[in-house]
Amino acid sequence: QVQLVESGGGVVQPGGSLRLSCAASGFTFSSFGMHWVRQAPGKGLEWVAFIRFDGSDIYYADAVKGRFTISRDNSKKTLYLQMNSLRPEDTAVYYCAKNWEFYYFQYWGQGILVTVSS
Amino acid sequence: QSALTQPASVSGSPGQSITISCTGTNSDVGRYNYVSWYQQHPGKAPKLLISAVSNRPSGVSARFSGSKSGNTASLTISGLQAEDEADYYCSSYTSTNTWVFGGGTKLTVL
Numbered sequence: 635q636v637q638l639v640e641s642g643g644g645v646v647q648p649g650g651s652l653r654l655s656c657a658a659s660g661f662t663f664s665s666f667g668m669h670w671v672r673q674a675p676g677k678g679l680e681w682v683a684f685i686r687f688d689g690s691d692i693y694y695a696d697a698v699k700g701r702f703t704i705s706r707d708n709s710k711k712t713l714y715l716q717m718n719s720l721r722p723e724d725t726a727v728y729y730c731a732k733n734w735e736f737y738y739f740q741y742w743g744q745g746i747l748v749t750v751s752s
Numbered sequence: 753q754s755a756l757t758q759p760a761s762v763s764g765s766p767g768q769s770i771t772i773s774c775t776g777t778n779s780d781v782g783r784y785n786y787v788s789w790y791q792q793h794p795g796k797a798p799k800l801l802i803s804a805v806s807n808r809p810s811g812v813s814a815r816f817s818g819s820k821s822g823n824t825a826s827l828t829i830s831g832l833q834a835e836d837e838a839d840y841y842c843s844s845y846t847s848t849n850t851w852v853f854g855g856g857t858k859l860t861v862l
Contacts, residue, residue, distance in 0.1 A: 669851070678755065678856040679790070679798065679841050693849045696753055729797060737786035737845045740809070742797035 636660040638730050638743035645749045650720050656713040656730030656743055664688075664708035667733035670715045672726035673745070680726070683715065684733065698724075720750045756781065756842055756854035763860040769830040772857045774842030775823055780852055782823035786845035789818055789827045792856075793838045801840075802827060829859070837861045 642654040656668070670682040683704040684693045692704055703716040713730050727745040734740035757775040764770040774781065774789075781787055787805045790798040800809055802818040805825060815830045825844075829836055842854040 671853075679792075679843075679853040681843075681851040681853060684851070695850060734800075735803065737784075737851075738788045738800060738803045739790070739798070739843070740800055742799075744797055 636732060636741040638732065638741060640728065640730055640743045640746035643728065643746035643748045645751060646720055647752050648721060648750055650750070651716070651718045652720065652748060654715040654717070654728055654730075654746060654748070656715075658711045658713065658730075658732070661732065663706075663711040667736065668704075668706060668713045669731040669733055669739055670702075670704060670713075671729045671731055671739065671742075672724075672748075673729070674723075674726040677726075682728070685713070717748070720748075722750050724748065725750045753846070753848075753850055753852055756844060756852055758840075758842060758854035758857045760855070761858045761860065763862055764829075764832045765862045766832050766834065768832050769828060770832060770859065772827045772829075772840055772842075772859070774825040774827070774844075774854045776825075776844055776852070777823055779848070780844040780846040781820065781825050783847055784845055785820065787818070787820060787825040788843045789816075789825075790841045790843065791836075791838050792841065798841065832861055834861050 637659045639657045701719045705714045729745045731739040732741040789802040792798040805820045806818040
Protein backbone atom coordinates (compact mmCIF):
# COMPACT_ATOMS: atom_id res chain seq x y z
CA GLN A 635 0.00 0.00 0.00
CA VAL A 636 1.06 3.59 -0.57
CA GLN A 637 2.95 5.14 2.32
CA LEU A 638 4.22 8.69 2.60
CA VAL A 639 6.16 9.58 5.74
CA GLU A 640 7.22 13.16 6.42
CA SER A 641 10.11 14.10 8.69
CA GLY A 642 12.28 17.07 9.55
CA GLY A 643 9.74 19.33 11.22
CA GLY A 644 10.23 21.21 14.46
CA VAL A 645 10.57 24.66 15.98
CA VAL A 646 12.65 27.28 14.20
CA GLN A 647 13.17 30.99 14.75
CA PRO A 648 11.93 33.58 12.24
CA GLY A 649 14.44 33.91 9.42
CA GLY A 650 15.68 30.38 9.95
CA SER A 651 15.73 27.36 7.68
CA LEU A 652 14.39 23.83 7.77
CA ARG A 653 14.37 20.91 5.33
CA LEU A 654 11.44 18.54 5.22
CA SER A 655 11.66 15.05 3.76
CA CYS A 656 8.93 12.70 2.55
CA ALA A 657 9.84 9.02 2.19
CA ALA A 658 7.62 7.19 -0.28
CA SER A 659 6.84 3.49 -0.64
CA GLY A 660 4.20 1.24 -2.19
CA PHE A 661 4.26 2.82 -5.64
CA THR A 662 6.73 3.67 -8.42
CA PHE A 663 7.90 6.99 -7.00
CA SER A 664 9.82 7.97 -10.12
CA SER A 665 6.64 7.88 -12.23
CA PHE A 666 4.53 10.39 -10.32
CA GLY A 667 4.54 14.08 -9.56
CA MET A 668 4.47 15.12 -5.93
CA HIS A 669 3.08 18.05 -3.95
CA TRP A 670 3.60 19.79 -0.65
CA VAL A 671 0.42 21.13 0.99
CA ARG A 672 0.24 22.87 4.35
CA GLN A 673 -2.41 23.55 6.95
CA ALA A 674 -2.00 26.27 9.57
CA PRO A 675 -3.42 25.40 13.01
CA GLY A 676 -7.21 25.46 12.83
CA LYS A 677 -7.16 26.65 9.23
CA GLY A 678 -7.75 25.21 5.77
CA LEU A 679 -5.48 23.52 3.27
CA GLU A 680 -3.00 25.60 1.27
CA TRP A 681 -1.10 24.24 -1.72
CA VAL A 682 2.64 24.97 -1.50
CA ALA A 683 4.57 23.37 -4.35
CA PHE A 684 4.57 20.70 -7.08
CA ILE A 685 7.35 18.80 -8.81
CA ARG A 686 6.85 16.64 -11.89
CA PHE A 687 7.94 12.99 -11.81
CA ASP A 688 11.31 13.77 -13.37
CA GLY A 689 11.79 17.20 -11.85
CA SER A 690 11.34 18.88 -15.24
CA ASP A 691 8.55 21.16 -14.05
CA ILE A 692 8.29 22.86 -10.68
CA TYR A 693 5.57 25.25 -9.51
CA TYR A 694 5.20 27.27 -6.31
CA ALA A 695 2.51 29.21 -4.52
CA ASP A 696 3.20 32.95 -4.47
CA ALA A 697 3.40 32.86 -0.67
CA VAL A 698 6.55 30.72 -0.74
CA LYS A 699 8.14 31.55 -4.09
CA GLY A 700 11.77 32.56 -3.70
CA ARG A 701 11.97 31.13 -0.16
CA PHE A 702 11.05 27.44 -0.55
CA THR A 703 12.58 24.88 -2.90
CA ILE A 704 10.98 21.56 -3.77
CA SER A 705 13.20 18.73 -5.01
CA ARG A 706 13.28 14.97 -5.24
CA ASP A 707 15.71 12.07 -5.32
CA ASN A 708 14.08 9.25 -7.28
CA SER A 709 16.88 6.85 -6.36
CA LYS A 710 16.01 7.35 -2.68
CA LYS A 711 12.24 7.60 -3.30
CA THR A 712 12.27 10.81 -1.31
CA LEU A 713 10.70 14.25 -1.76
CA TYR A 714 12.16 17.34 -0.12
CA LEU A 715 11.11 20.86 0.79
CA GLN A 716 13.90 23.29 1.66
CA MET A 717 12.38 26.19 3.57
CA ASN A 718 14.44 29.36 4.02
CA SER A 719 13.65 32.81 5.47
CA LEU A 720 10.87 31.28 7.51
CA ARG A 721 8.12 33.51 8.88
CA PRO A 722 5.62 32.99 11.69
CA GLU A 723 2.88 32.63 9.05
CA ASP A 724 4.66 29.54 7.72
CA THR A 725 3.69 27.72 10.92
CA ALA A 726 1.62 24.74 9.79
CA VAL A 727 1.36 21.01 9.39
CA TYR A 728 3.08 20.18 6.13
CA TYR A 729 1.78 17.24 4.07
CA CYS A 730 3.39 15.59 1.09
CA ALA A 731 0.90 14.22 -1.41
CA LYS A 732 1.15 11.91 -4.40
CA ASN A 733 -0.10 13.44 -7.61
CA TRP A 734 -2.62 11.58 -9.77
CA GLU A 735 -3.51 12.34 -13.35
CA PHE A 736 -1.57 15.60 -12.87
CA TYR A 737 -4.43 17.53 -11.28
CA TYR A 738 -5.30 15.65 -8.07
CA PHE A 739 -3.86 14.80 -4.68
CA GLN A 740 -4.32 11.04 -4.47
CA TYR A 741 -2.56 9.98 -1.27
CA TRP A 742 -1.32 12.07 1.63
CA GLY A 743 1.25 11.60 4.36
CA GLN A 744 0.35 11.99 8.02
CA GLY A 745 1.85 15.48 8.10
CA ILE A 746 4.68 17.10 10.03
CA LEU A 747 4.42 20.22 12.19
CA VAL A 748 6.63 23.21 11.52
CA THR A 749 6.52 26.00 14.10
CA VAL A 750 8.18 29.33 13.39
CA SER A 751 8.52 31.25 16.62
CA SER A 752 11.07 33.15 18.66
CA GLN B 753 -4.28 32.76 -5.79
CA SER B 754 -7.35 33.53 -3.70
CA ALA B 755 -8.97 30.57 -1.99
CA LEU B 756 -12.12 29.10 -3.48
CA THR B 757 -15.27 30.04 -1.54
CA GLN B 758 -17.05 27.37 0.49
CA PRO B 759 -19.66 27.73 3.24
CA ALA B 760 -18.03 27.52 6.66
CA SER B 761 -20.47 24.92 7.89
CA VAL B 762 -23.38 22.72 6.85
CA SER B 763 -25.43 20.24 8.81
CA GLY B 764 -27.93 17.48 8.22
CA SER B 765 -29.63 14.58 9.93
CA PRO B 766 -28.76 10.93 9.31
CA GLY B 767 -30.28 9.72 6.06
CA GLN B 768 -30.65 13.20 4.60
CA SER B 769 -28.70 14.72 1.72
CA ILE B 770 -26.53 17.82 1.87
CA THR B 771 -24.71 19.85 -0.76
CA ILE B 772 -21.52 21.86 -0.32
CA SER B 773 -20.76 24.57 -2.85
CA CYS B 774 -17.35 25.72 -4.05
CA THR B 775 -17.15 28.98 -5.98
CA GLY B 776 -14.13 30.05 -7.96
CA THR B 777 -13.41 32.18 -10.99
CA ASN B 778 -12.95 31.97 -14.75
CA SER B 779 -9.29 31.19 -14.06
CA ASP B 780 -9.88 28.01 -12.10
CA VAL B 781 -13.23 26.27 -11.50
CA GLY B 782 -14.88 27.92 -14.48
CA ARG B 783 -12.00 27.26 -16.83
CA TYR B 784 -11.18 23.62 -16.20
CA ASN B 785 -12.91 20.40 -15.18
CA TYR B 786 -10.02 19.73 -12.80
CA VAL B 787 -12.03 20.12 -9.61
CA SER B 788 -11.54 17.65 -6.77
CA TRP B 789 -12.96 17.17 -3.28
CA TYR B 790 -11.29 15.95 -0.08
CA GLN B 791 -12.57 14.73 3.27
CA GLN B 792 -10.56 15.37 6.42
CA HIS B 793 -11.40 13.97 9.83
CA PRO B 794 -9.90 15.74 12.87
CA GLY B 795 -6.20 15.07 13.25
CA LYS B 796 -6.08 13.02 10.07
CA ALA B 797 -4.75 13.54 6.58
CA PRO B 798 -7.17 14.50 3.81
CA LYS B 799 -8.68 11.79 1.61
CA LEU B 800 -9.53 12.16 -2.08
CA LEU B 801 -13.30 11.79 -2.63
CA ILE B 802 -13.95 13.18 -6.10
CA SER B 803 -11.70 13.98 -9.07
CA ALA B 804 -12.44 15.63 -12.42
CA VAL B 805 -15.62 17.26 -11.04
CA SER B 806 -17.60 14.05 -10.68
CA ASN B 807 -15.39 10.94 -10.76
CA ARG B 808 -15.21 8.75 -7.70
CA PRO B 809 -11.92 6.92 -7.15
CA SER B 810 -12.10 3.23 -6.40
CA GLY B 811 -13.25 2.60 -2.85
CA VAL B 812 -15.16 5.85 -2.38
CA SER B 813 -18.82 5.40 -1.48
CA ALA B 814 -21.41 6.10 -4.18
CA ARG B 815 -23.12 8.36 -1.64
CA PHE B 816 -20.60 11.03 -2.65
CA SER B 817 -21.18 12.82 -5.94
CA GLY B 818 -19.91 15.95 -7.62
CA SER B 819 -21.07 18.41 -10.25
CA LYS B 820 -20.19 21.79 -11.71
CA SER B 821 -22.01 24.71 -13.25
CA GLY B 822 -20.07 27.74 -14.42
CA ASN B 823 -17.71 28.92 -11.71
CA THR B 824 -19.32 26.81 -8.98
CA ALA B 825 -18.69 23.16 -8.17
CA SER B 826 -20.74 21.15 -5.72
CA LEU B 827 -20.34 18.06 -3.57
CA THR B 828 -23.46 16.16 -2.58
CA ILE B 829 -23.52 13.56 0.16
CA SER B 830 -26.64 11.43 0.21
CA GLY B 831 -27.85 9.15 2.99
CA LEU B 832 -25.84 11.02 5.62
CA GLN B 833 -24.07 8.84 8.17
CA ALA B 834 -22.41 9.77 11.44
CA GLU B 835 -19.01 8.89 9.96
CA ASP B 836 -19.45 11.61 7.33
CA GLU B 837 -18.94 14.27 9.99
CA ALA B 838 -15.68 15.90 8.90
CA ASP B 839 -14.20 18.88 7.08
CA TYR B 840 -14.55 18.98 3.31
CA TYR B 841 -12.31 20.86 0.88
CA CYS B 842 -12.60 21.52 -2.82
CA SER B 843 -9.59 22.14 -5.03
CA SER B 844 -8.98 23.30 -8.58
CA TYR B 845 -6.06 23.57 -10.95
CA THR B 846 -5.60 27.15 -12.15
CA SER B 847 -4.52 28.98 -15.29
CA THR B 848 -1.21 29.97 -13.66
CA ASN B 849 -0.05 26.37 -13.19
CA THR B 850 -0.94 26.37 -9.51
CA TRP B 851 -3.55 24.69 -7.37
CA VAL B 852 -6.04 26.37 -5.06
CA PHE B 853 -8.15 24.96 -2.23
CA GLY B 854 -11.41 26.15 -0.79
CA GLY B 855 -11.54 27.43 2.76
CA GLY B 856 -13.18 24.23 3.95
CA THR B 857 -16.65 23.29 5.15
CA LYS B 858 -17.36 21.64 8.47
CA LEU B 859 -20.14 19.05 8.16
CA THR B 860 -22.11 18.29 11.29
CA VAL B 861 -24.37 15.24 11.36
CA LEU B 862 -27.14 16.09 13.80
